[in-house]
Amino acid sequence: MLWHAIAPVRRYTKVSHDVMRHPRLNSDAKVLISYVQGLPEGEQSDRALSEHAREVGIKGRRYQTAKEQLVVNGFVHEHKAPGARGLWATHQLFSNVPLSDADARAVWREAGVGGGVAAGGGTEAAPSAQVPTVGQPRARSVGHQLPVDEELGENSFRPPTQAAESEAALEALSPEEAQVERVLLSLRECRRDLRLGVAEARSLVALAVEWLRRGVSGAELRQVLSSGLPSGRVRSAVGFLRHRLVQKMPEAPAPEPAPVPEPTPEPACVSEPAPEQSPPPPVVVAPLVTCEGPGNEHVFRAYGGATLCPDCQQTAAWARWAERRAADLGVDLAEDAAKAVEAGRDPEGWRSRLAAAAAAGGVPEQ
Numbered sequence: 001m002l003w004h005a006i007a008p009v010r011r012y013t014k015v016s017h018d019v020m021r022h023p024r025l026n027s028d029a030k031v032l033i034s035y036v037q038g039l040p041e042g043e044q045s046d047r048a049l050s051e052h053a054r055e056v057g058i059k060g061r062r063y064q065t066a067k068e069q070l071v072v073n074g075f076v077h078e079h080k081a082p083g084a085r086g087l088w089a090t091h092q093l094f095s096n097v098p099l100s101d102a103d104a105r106a107v108w109r110e111a112g113v114g115g116g117v118a119a120g121g122g123t124e125a126a127p128s129a130q131v132p133t134v135g136q137p138r139a140r141s142v143g144h145q146l147p148v149d150e151e152l153g154e155n156s157f158r159p160p161t162q163a164a165e166s167e168a169a170l171e172a173l174s175p176e177e178a179q180v181e182r183v184l185l186s187l188r189e190c191r192r193d194l195r196l197g198v199a200e201a202r203s204l205v206a207l208a209v210e211w212l213r214r215g216v217s218g219a220e221l222r223q224v225l226s227s228g229l230p231s232g233r234v235r236s237a238v239g240f241l242r243h244r245l246v247q248k249m250p251e252a253p254a255p256e257p258a259p260v261p262e263p264t265p266e267p268a269c270v271s272e273p274a275p276e277q278s279p280p281p282p283v284v285v286a287p288l289v290t291c292e293g294p295g296n297e298h299v300f301r302a303y304g305g306a307t308l309c310p311d312c313q314q315t316a317a318w319a320r321w322a323e324r325r326a327a328d329l330g331v332d333l334a335e336d337a338a339k340a341v342e343a344g345r346d347p348e349g350w351r352s353r354l355a356a357a358a359a360a361g362g363v364p365e366q
Helices: 027-037 041-046 049-055 060-072 101-111 161-171 175-189 198-203 205-213 218-226 237-247 310-329 333-343 350-361
Strands: 076-082 088-094 288-290 299-301
Touching: 027 049, 027 060, 049 060, 060 076, 076 101, 088 101, 175 198, 175 205, 175 218, 175 237, 198 205, 198 237, 205 218, 205 237, 218 237
Parallel strands: none
Antiparallel strands: 076 088, 288 299
16 A cells, blocks of 8 residues: 655644544544544534534434443543533544543533532532522402303203214114115215215115115115216215115015915815825845956956946947957067067957057058
């Protein structure tokens, strides 16, 4: 690394190598020490450390970290003391060399800052002697006359009975009415101009319940009220929904015919014996028969005199088809089976025999 430096002859600040090479101070803390040390005498004590840090672009979390490092390593000390008129003030001591708490208290004591030392056992500042501002009691000037229409000891409050009755009427709802009310209040999710208040929804409950009594479900009612809406804004949601409930009311279901009573049979003079019921036909179960097909011995239930099980019948049918196919191609299945054994295939399978026959005859497989 090349190094070129020119020593300044004016406007410079001497900074100790112990500060510049301090292992526990970051660059912001070192810049603050250098900046504050180079300030004129009056500007150092008139403003707080945060204002000096703001001038060099150290703000927010960066300033808090740098200040914490300076406080921990003894370059900054803070002391809270009561000030004028009972207000507390925070005094800061900034040094370019580390100071202990005892050294900082000695500097504050010599400078007479804070009226003493908070942690060293010195004397605190005496409270200021001020004349209290409390005056002499005077006669009452307001609040001595009651309203004209109010008499002492009489309570003129009259609770509105009509509102209480309406609230009680709104609370009593049947299950059908509660379902209809939920449907009406949920229309606000379809369009904002269909928003109803609770009282407005209760005024439409009677019409909407009639829809449920005529066989319409709650989901269908919501679909009818929220579909086919006008393109413009609905000015009155209550009037619009009331008109739709009345105009689109479904037909009432037709009354069910009264049941016709069955004629009672006349009593017979002579009691006739009840006819005998024939027993149910016996269930026929086919016997178990040993299959005559190849392979391991196995049995099956034979219907109609069959001697082969269904699997063996299918295998025999495929074998017959293979033989007819081989006869049409003019090949010998026995010779083909021997070739299949030499090739390592199963000579008994019809697929192997047919493949060998097709390869020998030069005819593609089908």
